[in-house]
Amino acid sequence: VTIDHLGQEPLYRQLAAILRQRIERGDLEPGQAMPSESYLQQEHGVSRGTVRMAIGLLRDEGLVVTLSGRGTFVARRK
Amino acid sequence: VTIDHLGQEPLYRQLAAILRQRIERGDLEPGQAMPSESYLQQEHGVSRGTVRMAIGLLRDEGLVVTLSGRGTFVARRK
DNA sequence: GAGAATTTGTACGTATGTATG
DNA sequence: ACATACATACGTACAAATTCT
Numbered sequence: 001v002t003i004d005h006l007g008q009e010p011l012y013r014q015l016a017a018i019l020r021q022r023i024e025r026g027d028l029e030p031g032q033a034m035p036s037e038s039y040l041q042q043e044h045g046v047s048r049g050t051v052r053m054a055i056g057l058l059r060d061e062g063l064v065v066t067l068s069g070r071g072t073f074v075a076r077r078k
Numbered sequence: 079v080t081i082d083h084l085g086q087e088p089l090y091r092q093l094a095a096i097l098r099q100r101i102e103r104g105d106l107e108p109g110q111a112m113p114s115e116s117y118l119q120q121e122h123g124v125s126r127g128t129v130r131m132a133i134g135l136l137r138d139e140g141l142v143v144t145l146s147g148r149g150t151f152v153a154r155r156k
Numbered sequence: 157g158a159g160a161a162t163t164t165g166t167a168c169g170t171a172t173g174t175a176t177g
Numbered sequence: 178a179c180a181t182a183c184a185t186a187c188g189t190a191c192a193a194a195t196t197c198t
Contacts, residue, residue, distance in 0.1 A: 010181060036167060047183045052168090068168050069190040088185060114163060125187050130164085146164050147194030 003044050011046050012053035018044075019054060023063055023074055034064060034072040081122050089124050090131035096122075097132060101141055101152055112142060112150040 001021065003014050019040075022028045035043065040051045055072055058064045066072040079099070081092050097118075100106045113121065118129045133150055136142045144150040 012181080038167075049184090050182060053181085066168075069166090071167065090185080116163075127188085128186060131185090144164070145195090147162085147196080149163065149195095 003046065005045075012050045012057070015040070015044055015046065015051065015054035016057040019058060020061075020063065023058075028074050030074050030076045032074050034074065036071060081124065083123075090128045090135070093118070093122055093124065093128065093132035094135040097136060098139075098141065101136075106152050108152050108154045110152050112152065114149060 001018050003011055003018070005011065007014070019028075019034070028034060034040075034055070037048050037051045037055070040046075040054075041048045044051075055064065055066065059066060059072075063075055064072050065075050079096050081089055081096070083089065085092070097106075097112070106112060112118075112133070115126050115129045115133070118124075118132075119126050122129075133142065133144065137144060137150075141153055142150050143153050
């Protein structure tokens with residue numbers, strides 16, 4: 001599950017899809033902290049802005065909750 | 079040697095250049111503690127993040143070593 | 157040893173500028 | 178015009194490590 005910088009799908013959507021899968025598959029459990037923005041940035045070789053856009057999508061879907069200065073966490077409800 | 083907020087050179091690179099000079103000129107001697115991040119922040123009128131980016135460059139160059147909770151020190155060997 | 161102060165580490169929020177398609 | 182993507186730079190907040198009182 002790697003990001004394709006040359007594909008037609010926007011990077012932030014690709015990254016959102018990857019993270020969505022990790023959550024739905026249970027790799028990331030409810031209440032657990034997501035990898036930080038800077039970690040995801042380095043892990044996937046994208047900018048922090050792109051990471052934030054991806055997380056923004058998940059937040060809009062109610063999959064994650066972000067606390068300023070603390071981190072982003074997998075939502076408990078579904 | 080002042081930082082130019084309007085120039086084309088990024089602030090953190092300008093600051094890194096200033097600190098690099100101080101080291102190479104001997105104003106800051108090997109083993110000696112660098113000014114703290116908050117000191118540099120106030121001295122040059124930039125944010126702490128910018129200071130940390132500048133120091134990060136010097137660390138990558140092996141010019142300084144940073145110890146958590148202690149400070150950043152001018153590297154002894156080169 | 158306890159507690160405060162200092163310093164670095166981590167994390168997110170926001171804004172702006174630039175470049176590309 | 179707009180969306181995507183990156184880089185830079187500010188800020189806030191708190192944690193962790195160390196030092197000082």
